[in-house]
Amino acid sequence: MENTLQAVPQNWYLVLSTLLFCIGIMGVLFRRNAIIILMCIELMLNSVNLLLVSFSAYSGNSDGQVFVFFIMVVAAAEVAVGLALLMSIYRNVASTDINVLNKLKW
Amino acid sequence: MSLYLFLTLAILTIISALAVVFSKNPMYSVLWLIVCFFTIAGHYVLLNAQFLAIVHLIVYAGAIMVLFLFVVMLLNLNADTEPHKSNLTKIASAIAAGLFFVVLIASMRATELGEFNLPNKTSIGFVEEVGKKLFTDFLLPFEISSVLFLSAMIGSVLLAKKEKK
Amino acid sequence: MMTLLLLLLPLVAALAVLLVGNKMASRVALLFTVVEFGLTIYAYTIFKQQGPDAFVFFHDWISSPKISVNLGMDGLSLVMIGLTNFLLPLIVLSGFNREYSNAKTYFSLMLLMQFALIGVFMAYDGLLYYIFWELALLPIYFIALGWGGKNRVPVTLKFFIYTLAGSLFMLFGFIMLYYYNPNASFNITDLYNNPICSCNQGWLFWMFFLAFAIKIPIVPFHTWQADTYSESPTQGTMLLSGIMLKMGTYSLIRWLLPILPAGIAEWGPLAITLCVIGIVYASIIAIMQNDLKKLFAYSSVAHVGLIAAGIFALNIEGLQGSVLQMIAHGVNVVGLFFCADIIINRTQTANINNLGGIRNIAPRFNTLFMIVVIASVALPLTNGFIGEFLLIYGIFKYNTWLAVFAGLTIILGAVYMLRMFQNSMLGNTNENTQHFADLNWSETLVLGIIAITIVIMGVYPKPIFELVQPSLDIILNKALAK
Amino acid sequence: MTTLIYTTCLGLFCMLAEVLNLRKLLVPALIIGLSAIFVVNMQQWGITTPATIGSVSVSHMIKMDNFAIAFSGLAIIISILIFILSANYYKDEQNQISDYLSIMVFVLCGALVMFSYNNMAMLFLGVEILSISLYIMAGSRRFDTRSNESGMKYFLMGAFASGFLLFGIALIYGASGTFELEGISKYITVGEIAPMFYLGVTMLLFAMLFKVSAVPFHFWSPDVYEGAPALITAFMSTLVKVAAFAALYRLFSHCLGGTMYYVEPLLIIVTGATMMVGNVTALSQINVKRILAYSGIAHAGYMLLGVLSSQTNAASSVFFYAAAYAIATIGLFAIAIMTFKSNHSENVEAFNGLAKKNPFAAALISIFMLSLAGIPPFAGFLGKYYIFSEAIRNGYVTLTLFAVINSIIAVYYYLKVIIAMYSQPANDKTLVIHPTYMIVAIICAIATIGITIVPDMLMQILK
Amino acid sequence: MNDKMIQDTLLVTPALLVPLLPLIGFLINGLFGKFLPKSITGWIAALAILGSFICTITLFNGTNSTSSLNIDIFDWIAFSNINISFGFLIDPLTITMLLVVTGIGFLIHLYSIGYMKDDEGYTRFFTYLNLFIFFMLLLVMGNNYLVMFIGWEGVGLCSYLLIGFWFKNESYNNAAKKAFVMNRIGDLGFLLGMFFMLFYFGSIDYSTVANQAQTLAPDSALLITITMLLFVGAMGKSAQLPLFTWLPDAMAGPTPVSALIHAATMVTAGIYMIVRSNILFSLAPTTLMFILIVGVATSVFAAVIGLLQNDIKKVLAYSTVSQLGLMFAALGLGAFSSGMFHVVTHAFFKALLFLGAGSVIHALHGEQDIRKMGGLGKYIKVTYITFLLASLAISGFPFLSGFFSKDEILAHAFEQNKTVWVILSISSFITAFYMFRLVFLTFFGKYRGTEETQKHIHESPLTMTLPLIILCILAVVGGLLGLPEVFHVQHAFSNYLSSVTEGSAQYLAHHEKVSHATEIALMSFAGIGAIVVILFAYNKYVKRSVLPLEDNSLTGLDKIISNKFYVDEIYETVFVKPITVLSDLFLVLVDKLIIDLAVNATAWIVSTSGKTMRLMQTGNTGFYVFAMVIGMMVLLIIRLFI
Known part of the structure; x- marks a missing residue:
């Protein structure tokens, strides 16, 4: 395990995270279900986490890892709030489809 | 060895991520996401961030995903309730995301991260190291994030509280 | 001190009028404007003794980018302020014996307008000037919007946006001037003494010219005007045409000529051509206008076009003529619109074809109206003549053929004015006009004062010439020093 | 630092107020508390002792420089005004008022962090505290689907943008190896810059542009502004916008200035597009909150001119502009909220004939509208003038000219309301303006005129 | 002080009284005519002219064929290097005209007292008549062209007022207007002539102009231009081809007016002017x-x-x-x-x-x-x-x-x-x-x-x-x-x-x-x-x-x-019609259709693009995110590859 940093070029992590990030974006674009969009956003955040950790590991600087904690904190808070919002909407319109939410426009 | 491990994990990560996006049933999506989180935790371990890997699992798989599952079950969402986007939008979003990926990679195309030296400290991912950092350098953000939690807490209660109109 | 007093009294008055309530509003406004006029005369006597130095007021305002409260009055300013303060009591008085909803606001806005106008004429700091310039737009807009005719909304909107558009370009021009100015200030003397590369003067000229051309208005920027005039309440129209248009011509003299001489050299010929075309163009349109106010509006376009042309002729005759004509036109056009108001108010129609025969039953009105009309067709011994004479002569010195063309105004002016007068006043009465009451005391007073001024100015304009000559000399020197 | 701590404590107090049954005292206590905090905040002026928690230095996390103090002061004043309004606004929701207010105080905390951050982590946390609290507030009318929709849209897009923010921070960290502003700034000046870094800066910029609602990241703001409760809209369009701008400005003036040449073309395009889309789209709106949203977008465009000029210390210009904008907007909302309420409509027609019903209120609205339109002698004019000046000084002549043209367009929709008030017949709905609203409006009006008369008071702060 | 100067100073008062008396008569009748008995007003007017006539006789007696008396009253237009004074010149030519004007003027006033007796505008008539005499006197007494021009236009005005004296009749009013406008055409020529003189001679005093003109080569272009322009003025005022049509129409006025203005005095102003400038004209044989x-x-x-x-x-x-x-x-x-x-x-x-x-x-x-x-x-x-x-x-x-x-x-x-x-x-x-x-x-x-x-x-x-x-x-x-x-x-x-x-x-x-x-x-x-x-x-x-x-x-x-060779009809078709058509054309086509349309079209384009742009705001979150992503992509591409 010690030699991961030598065996795997750092750029691969970069590419992997970017790919993951883009999959997250695709998910947000692709789906209409608010919950799944929320999950895709989590995916995006996780790609960033991965990136940060890889940078941190490769540069031997633990700041990046600490930062990941904050991202987790925020992600948790975000999810809590997001799901609460979702619940309150679901009570009103009985749907999690974001396309239902189009009263406000133009 | 670790290269193969990385590749395996990476491919798994990507597959599970894609599965999150493409699963018709929200429940599956949730489950795939959990898989994805596990693979990411694997990466953390590969990168010597053991403590973070554990925290990651606890927070994400243990807390956040449970929350998700809980909501999905509560709202009784399944494949039938999932509204479908038209194919055009689907293709468009796939292309857009793909293009975006290409653009991102292209803008980093010349990224040479320089001569890589093995860090003299391998313990940066250990709890001790991270903890020290968190309570010294990052003390303020740590404390400030409590405000965030407070706010989110009040907010969630406020929003989800069941009350007569 | 005098300067500040002159400037701020109308502002105080505006507040006072707001406080006294609707019934007393017009009277209090009149009182204040008369006092203000008295002060102006007093200022004139001081000016006679001590010259412009007595009126310098300087106070730092904004440190960076440097803007200062730099007020003062040279002869030119004094003359313009004199015009403003002379006309305001008349305009207020012309609102007597009329019912206005919310009169206190109405008169207060007029006084606010006076404040802004005086500020424009006093400001010797570019940005301060600009602020007053814009400030002047607000009261008039609200006057027109609140008390105007039934089509007022789109019309005033167009007016507001149109003029504001011009002004914003001017603001842009001022900021550019500031950065071209090594002293980094808007102070007028700095701007006068700062030679700007002639490569930049061309487009800077347009920045300023647009603002002024719209305000004046010079054809083809005039289309807001006729509608605005006919939709505004009379006092608003008077303020607009009598004084506010003069802001544009005044600014040409004060801000454009001396600051951008090379720009003038480059674009002046085009500008003067536009002005002259405008004179003939507007006059010809006026010939067939049937709406009193629109007719006066187009005539006003022609007249101010002549003033602007005289300014761009860049000689002392043109400038003197333009100053004199600004005053004369201010007085006359207020008179004209007041007459129009009297007619419209009593007959409920502005179409001259529906009028006629008023002369039979309202001789006093007829006489005074006649005097105003002949003044505006520039008959000698009325104030309109000397101005036009000098203006056309100024243009003549610039270019003979332009002068011939511009001179058509004296023919065409006679045509449309007399047609208007004939159709509205002469002939036999009809159902619209048969109950036309002659002037009451306040109307007689207003028109009487205007008539007397018309004659006095026409016979003895020398004080005005003397007053503005030094300022014009300086400005002309700058304008001609490329 | 102390400002932040006290404000947090105030937020906690609000939370506990419900438990302690102090709801009646809540708003006065908040106002007094915030006023005290304002004083404390201003006392830090010019004192450069590094921030500490106990014995731990946190100066690499937060830096209360004059920029931060000035903006904090402004933010606190804005909050005070909003809280004055809130007493009456929430009078029917007494059992939740402490929740609402505490969340709003937390928004202020987030803003304070965004003014003073000295580390990307703080920026991130500040943004998130602010945003998450606002998601809640936007959706706080639980039974109103419009409010739901507003909250949800804001949340989804905000979270999405957070992803970009983080990605950008991550890339910057990857290239420079640090989260501290000074470190990053040093990285820029010393040696080669990795392409990754530029991408990071760009992504970070995108995220911040989202927060200030610049085109093409502006889509959320009209919908959210319209759907959110009016008071929250006021809060969003003032405090939040100011905070986002201050953060963006701080980012470039304290840290990423060296990469300005790189993002400049992007910023120019975005600035131009923002001004144009904001102004032009606002023309055809009839909902006043929506008009203000678009107007807010347009104003963001103008303020971006200030950001573009950040290399020549345009801070005071941006500050002045932000202050003028915020004050006018709050004043406007103070009266608009009452008008909306009495008419059960948020459209321009709600203002019909206001000049007859309540000429004073109409006059105040006119002042605010004209100030927003940038017409002298109101503060908005000077703000615009400063911004344009700075932009021209930095050579953005064409862009400024474009801004000038846009301000001409803008006049139209500001006048729409004025026209409705002054030229339309009044409807029969009675309009009662609660004194607290009137007080706020009057304070704002005085400030709007006052800061024109003595603009140096504000302008000198950040020199 | 020699005898001549004493003599001259003695003549100043009567010289000033000559125009002043009709003016006073005009003011009395004009301002207070309403309050005076009708019969008195006519006599006031007539006596004013009689006074003028007597003063003229004094002048005539006080001067001889060689004397000329120049009276500068005040500086009228004076600044920089322009100095046009308001002053009188009394010389034989003036006195001749004065005698004619005041003499015949008085007789006609006298006549009018009887002729207009039953007219409701009696007082008004005499007011105008006095004003006319005043202007006519200014015309002949002025010591420079501009004072002459005052009178010149002033008599035009009075002619207008008197032709249209019976203002209820539409055709009379038209005649009056026609007279005024035609005169104005001539006046423009006169005005331009003055400009040339002012510009090239630096003055429009008769004497200076004459002196300056003599320094020029005879029949030079400048002289021809000036004299031609002055003659255009004379053509208008004295009803010469082609500007004569107003005079027959002017007969719409009361007959004494026709006698005084349109026969004896005003219409001869053109001749007076040319005689006054005889040196100028004689230097321009082409014009002659x-x-x-x-x-x-x-x-x-x-x-x-x-x-x-x-x-x-x-x-x-x-x-x-x-x-x-x-x-x-x-x-x-x-x-x-x-x-x-x-x-x-x-x-x-x-x-x-x-x-x-x-x-x-x-x-x-x-x-x-x-x-x-x-x-x-x-x-x-x-x-x-x-x-x-x-x-x-x-x-x-x-x-x-x-x-x-x-x-x-x-x-x-x-x-x-x-x-x-x-x-x-x-x-x-x-x-x-x-x-x-x-x-x-x-x-x-x-x-x-x-x-x-x-x-x-x-x-x-x-x-x-x-x-x-x-x-x-x-x-x-x-x-x-x-x-x-x-x-x-x-x-x-x-x-x-x-x-x-x-x-x-x-x-x-x-x-x-x-x-x-x-x-x-x-x-x-x-x-x-x-x-x-x-x-x-x-x-x-x-x-x-x-x-x-x-x-x-x-x-x-x-x-x-x-049918008078159809001159009026020709003018109607050649000048009046085209101008009215042009007026409508300008208003409708240029003003409304071109300029205003350009202005409104700008507004329309802006507001339409506003209406279009607002459609971008679909209300659909998915679309918003999509647009954001595309936007970012475009911006990145612009930044990276362009």
């Missing part, structure tokens, strides 16, 4: 040639039209135009003093003719058509006799005033250009013919009106007949002022004016003076010719009682002539 052509043409043209007019005043109006043409011909020949002489004599007999016509109209209660008159000689003797004598004078009946003044001009024409002489002679005979056609149809034969009106025919009151008699005496003996040298006397009139005209003599081409014998022959020819024509007319209208046909039964040339 042009004046000659215009004058001769007008003279014949108007005379021909006069042949077929049936309105008593219209006949006189065309006759006036024709006579003015004669005067201009004289000026064109360089015979400035002869021109002036004819002005004076013409003032006498033409004023008389108009007043006589007025008396006829007064007697017939407003009837002006000569076809409905006839045989009036029996009823109104004084009018008849004076009218007859005036007609003889104008026709050039030997030894009456017109005879001398006309002959002088004809003699000059004979000297210089035989063709001109022939044409002018013909024109003169035509004049004699139509004048007597008028006399015979009016006063001879049987009354052709209704019986009802016949009963009321009466002679006018003394205030009306007295002026007739005085003018008649002047018309008869006026010629004595300028007895030609053939009679072995000094030509008193031209002597008196010699100081004014002598300056130009050197520049005029010198022609061999006709011998006395030839001159006598010419006079005889003219005199006998006139008598023959009169007899011919007598034969036609009295003996054979030929009556003019109704207007609609005219054919051919007659129809054209009686």
Whole structure:
């Protein structure tokens, strides 16, 4: 395990995270279900986490890892709030489809 | 060895991520996401961030995903309730995301991260190291994030509280 | 001190009028404007003794980018302020014996307008000037919007946006001037003494010219005007045409000529051509206008076009003529619109074809109206003549053929004015006009004062010439020093 | 630092107020508390002792420089005004008022962090505290689907943008190896810059542009502004916008200035597009909150001119502009909220004939509208003038000219309301303006005129 | 202080009083006329003019043919290097005009007291009349062109007011407007002429201009331009081709107005102006040639039209135009003093003719058509006799005033250009013919009106007949002022004016003076010719009682002539119509369609793009995110690859 940093070029992590990030974006674009969009956003955040950790590991600087904690904190808070919002909407319109939410426009 | 491990994990990560996006049933999506989180935790371990890997699992798989599952079950969402986007939008979003990926990679195309030296400290991912950092350098953000939690807490209660109109 | 007093009294008055309530509003406004006029005369006597130095007021305002409260009055300013303060009591008085909803606001806005106008004429700091310039737009807009005719909304909107558009370009021009100015200030003397590369003067000229051309208005920027005039309440129209248009011509003299001489050299010929075309163009349109106010509006376009042309002729005759004509036109056009108001108010129609025969039953009105009309067709011994004479002569010195063309105004002016007068006043009465009451005391007073001024100015304009000559000399020197 | 701590404590107090049954005292206590905090905040002026928690230095996390103090002061004043309004606004929701207010105080905390951050982590946390609290507030009318929709849209897009923010921070960290502003700034000046870094800066910029609602990241703001409760809209369009701008400005003036040449073309395009889309789209709106949203977008465009000029210390210009904008907007909302309420409509027609019903209120609205339109002698004019000046000084002549043209367009929709008030017949709905609203409006009006008369008071702060 | 200066200072007061008195009269009547008894206002006005006349006499006595008195009253337009003063110049030319204006003016005031007695605008009439005299006096007294221009335009205004005196009648108002506008066309020429003088000579004082002009080469382009422009002014004011049409229409005004303004005084202002600038004009032979052509043409043209007019005043109006043409011909020949002489004599007999016509109209209660008159000689003797004598004078009946003044001009024409002489002679005979056609149809034969009106025919009151008699005496003996040298006397009139005209003599081409014998022959020819024509007319209208046909039964040339060669119609189509069309075109096409459309189109484009852009805001979160992503992508691509 010690030699991961030598065996795997750092750029691969970069590419992997970017790919993951883009999959997250695709998910947000692709789906209409608010919950799944929320999950895709989590995916995006996780790609960033991965990136940060890889940078941190490769540069031997633990700041990046600490930062990941904050991202987790925020992600948790975000999810809590997001799901609460979702619940309150679901009570009103009985749907999690974001396309239902189009009263406000133009 | 670790290269193969990385590749395996990476491919798994990507597959599970894609599965999150493409699963018709929200429940599956949730489950795939959990898989994805596990693979990411694997990466953390590969990168010597053991403590973070554990925290990651606890927070994400243990807390956040449970929350998700809980909501999905509560709202009784399944494949039938999932509204479908038209194919055009689907293709468009796939292309857009793909293009975006290409653009991102292209803008980093010349990224040479320089001569890589093995860090003299391998313990940066250990709890001790991270903890020290968190309570010294990052003390303020740590404390400030409590405000965030407070706010989110009040907010969630406020929003989800069941009350007569 | 005098300067500040002159400037701020109308502002105080505006507040006072707001406080006294609707019934007393017009009277209090009149009182204040008369006092203000008295002060102006007093200022004139001081000016006679001590010259412009007595009126310098300087106070730092904004440190960076440097803007200062730099007020003062040279002869030119004094003359313009004199015009403003002379006309305001008349305009207020012309609102007597009329019912206005919310009169206190109405008169207060007029006084606010006076404040802004005086500020424009006093400001010797570019940005301060600009602020007053814009400030002047607000009261008039609200006057027109609140008390105007039934089509007022789109019309005033167009007016507001149109003029504001011009002004914003001017603001842009001022900021550019500031950065071209090594002293980094808007102070007028700095701007006068700062030679700007002639490569930049061309487009800077347009920045300023647009603002002024719209305000004046010079054809083809005039289309807001006729509608605005006919939709505004009379006092608003008077303020607009009598004084506010003069802001544009005044600014040409004060801000454009001396600051951008090379720009003038480059674009002046085009500008003067536009002005002259405008004179003939507007006059010809006026010939067939049937709406009193629109007719006066187009005539006003022609007249101010002549003033602007005289300014761009860049000689002392043109400038003197333009100053004199600004005053004369201010007085006359207020008179004209007041007459129009009297007619419209009593007959409920502005179409001259529906009028006629008023002369039979309202001789006093007829006489005074006649005097105003002949003044505006520039008959000698009325104030309109000397101005036009000098203006056309100024243009003549610039270019003979332009002068011939511009001179058509004296023919065409006679045509449309007399047609208007004939159709509205002469002939036999009809159902619209048969109950036309002659002037009451306040109307007689207003028109009487205007008539007397018309004659006095026409016979003895020398004080005005003397007053503005030094300022014009300086400005002309700058304008001609490329 | 102390400002932040006290404000947090105030937020906690609000939370506990419900438990302690102090709801009646809540708003006065908040106002007094915030006023005290304002004083404390201003006392830090010019004192450069590094921030500490106990014995731990946190100066690499937060830096209360004059920029931060000035903006904090402004933010606190804005909050005070909003809280004055809130007493009456929430009078029917007494059992939740402490929740609402505490969340709003937390928004202020987030803003304070965004003014003073000295580390990307703080920026991130500040943004998130602010945003998450606002998601809640936007959706706080639980039974109103419009409010739901507003909250949800804001949340989804905000979270999405957070992803970009983080990605950008991550890339910057990857290239420079640090989260501290000074470190990053040093990285820029010393040696080669990795392409990754530029991408990071760009992504970070995108995220911040989202927060200030610049085109093409502006889509959320009209919908959210319209759907959110009016008071929250006021809060969003003032405090939040100011905070986002201050953060963006701080980012470039304290840290990423060296990469300005790189993002400049992007910023120019975005600035131009923002001004144009904001102004032009606002023309055809009839909902006043929506008009203000678009107007807010347009104003963001103008303020971006200030950001573009950040290399020549345009801070005071941006500050002045932000202050003028915020004050006018709050004043406007103070009266608009009452008008909306009495008419059960948020459209321009709600203002019909206001000049007859309540000429004073109409006059105040006119002042605010004209100030927003940038017409002298109101503060908005000077703000615009400063911004344009700075932009021209930095050579953005064409862009400024474009801004000038846009301000001409803008006049139209500001006048729409004025026209409705002054030229339309009044409807029969009675309009009662609660004194607290009137007080706020009057304070704002005085400030709007006052800061024109003595603009140096504000302008000198950040020199 | 020598005697002359003392003398001069003594004359200042009367000189100032001359215009001041009418002004005072105007102000009293204008401001307080309403409060004064009607009868008094007329007398106030008349006395004001009488006062002026007396002052003029004082001036006349105080000066001689060589003196000229310059009175600067105040600086009018004075700044920088422009200095135009408001001042008077009293010299023989001025005094001549003053005498005519105030003298005839007074008589006509007197006449009007009777004539206008029953008019509701009595006071107003006298107010205007006084104002007119005031301006006319300014015109002739001014010491520079601009003061002259004040009077010039001022009389135009009064003419406007008086033509449209009966303002309820639409066509009268149109006539008034036409007069004013046509005059203004001339005025523009005058104005431009002044500009040239001011610009090139630096002054518009008569003396300076004359001095400066003499430094230029004769017939230089500048001089031609200036004189041509001034002449354009004169054409307008003095109703020359092609600007003459207003004058016949001007007969819409009350008859005394026609007498005073449109015959005796105002219309001669053009001649006065050219005589005043005689040095300038004599330096520009080309212009003189042009004046000659215009004058001769007008003279014949108007005379021909006069042949077929049936309105008593219209006949006189065309006759006036024709006579003015004669005067201009004289000026064109360089015979400035002869021109002036004819002005004076013409003032006498033409004023008389108009007043006589007025008396006829007064007697017939407003009837002006000569076809409905006839045989009036029996009823109104004084009018008849004076009218007859005036007609003889104008026709050039030997030894009456017109005879001398006309002959002088004809003699000059004979000297210089035989063709001109022939044409002018013909024109003169035509004049004699139509004048007597008028006399015979009016006063001879049987009354052709209704019986009802016949009963009321009466002679006018003394205030009306007295002026007739005085003018008649002047018309008869006026010629004595300028007895030609053939009679072995000094030509008193031209002597008196010699100081004014002598300056130009050197520049005029010198022609061999006709011998006395030839001159006598010419006079005889003219005199006998006139008598023959009169007899011919007598034969036609009295003996054979030929009556003019109704207007609609005219054919051919007659129809054209009686319709005044359709000049008005031509002007209507060539100038008036196009301008009205242009006006509508400008308003509708340029103003509304092009300019305003451009403005509104800008607004429209902006607002439409607003409406379009708002559709981007679909309300769909998915779309928003999509747009954001695309936006970011585009921006990145722009940044990276472009």
